[in-house]
Amino acid sequence: MISFDFEYYRPKSIKEATDLYQNLASRGGKPIYYSGGTEIITLGRLNRVYTDAVIDIKSIPETQTWGFHNNELITGSALPLSIFNEKNYFPLLAETAREIADYTSRIKITIGGNICGQIFYREGILPFLLTDSDVLIAGSKGVKRKPLKEVFDQKLMLEREEFLVQLATKKIYMEMPFLSVKKRQQWKTGYPLLTVASLKKDGFLRFAFSGVCPFPFRSEQMETVLNSRTQPYEERALASFDYLPQPILNDIEGSNEYRLFVLKNTIVDFLKKFEGDENK
Template sequence: MQVPAHFEYQRATSVEDAIALLERYGPESRIVAGGHSLIPMMKLRLAQPELLVDINNLTDLAGIGVVGEELRIGAMVRHAELLGSVVAGAHFPLLHDAERVIADPVVRNRGTVGGSVCQADPSEDLSAAFTALRATAVIEGSTGVRRVPMREFFDGPYQTAVGPAEVLTELRIPLSCSATLAGSSSAYLKVDRRAGDWAVAAAAAVVQIDRDSVVTEVGIGLTAVGARQFVAVEAEDHLRGRQLAGEHIDEASRIAEQHCNPVADQRGPADYKRHLAGELTRRTLRMAAARADLAIAGRI
């Protein structure tokens, strides 16, 4: 029977209280929200925090809504809440695409959006989604609030820009590529071994096109294939300023495939994952393009 090492437990009453507890106990303290990533690691003793700071009562970290020109998603929003959010789905369909394939209903009812991105698992779904969307992470510490673009948020596997005495409070997505605008939409696709499993490979795509079907902005996120910061920058650069036609999508997919760096594991060999990176990039771009403008669907 696997049990965690001894630890202390404190329930935070506010974000400020959580930060104070993290500072008091030092780098061996950890935040717990849904716990679906941290607790299994503690049982295996891959993580042995001396203190768990429970933030489940912090209602100011919940909520989904539009403020100004941004969609704001609280760090304590549960996956099921994001999946059920009409506002989030209307603006960014890829969020619903991704949430449908995350784990199972039990995990989605308890696991949190903030916990998922802070875990920074290389196979985590929302990391690619938020990088493709050019979201910004809002991080609070004792010295104040700072904002970190999601494309700079991940320092490596299981490492993020959130410091040892800081709390991720919110994710903000600019509405410039909202699906409510003409010529804009998004999509997310995933290959896994069984429903709800970690991704073998996955891709997110966000497109904005003008009346001539020329790409004015694009975001491509990749999961589980070794893409730096979960994003395919070179493929984005190829598409921007070009017409969103089949040959340009195919070339962007080849570029995405070439610039990822997957590793072989129990989910498949590296060459297979590299192939999936290209194919899923192609399919999500086509899917997002069709959603953005059904008139061009026949050309892609």
């Protein structure tokens, strides 16, 4: 049970949503955009999120788009994670999304909610970081399109009145070799330790990580080291750690030392799968 009440709005257009936000905020309210709502509900119950009005964006048609348009895959922000496996247009996204939470929860959790949430895993962003995707963001001045790498630094940098509408990814990325692996300390359904996703473009391996630091990230400096083919796999993995952002997570799911141990082994596994056994 959530201990506070709020107003509920379900706009049918982007403009209606952003106008609502402005009107509510100008009256001193604390509106919040709502998509799957799982984090708002669970953190609201713990009084770690507070709002006096939710603006549910699920009825805005643009947020429900899932398909190709002009050689781009358009991913609406209010799509549930489960749809990416039901209609698998983007295999890397499908593989990464199917490891988030559990099947039933993925029917409610949305890709936009995962990307914009407070939880530090936010694995849903990894495929988009690896594929040079753009984001379409709605705000008081309309919808703007930006390269994700320009507006993502540890988190998607949205102004208060803005919300994520869509992500756009070039179709050519759908065909590229990839790997995405989630590691847990216990069982298949335990909480995540870390996720590594990788994509091979023009012979060069790209890497993005979740659960290593308190935010997901892609590191081009680490990628340069991990692609230096003169070095053995393990040496490359360890050398790439010089460029890891800080801090390394150190919590009940795993100590920082354990996370780095698992990360090194996972990276080595990836290099073996992409480049073959070192002894051959």
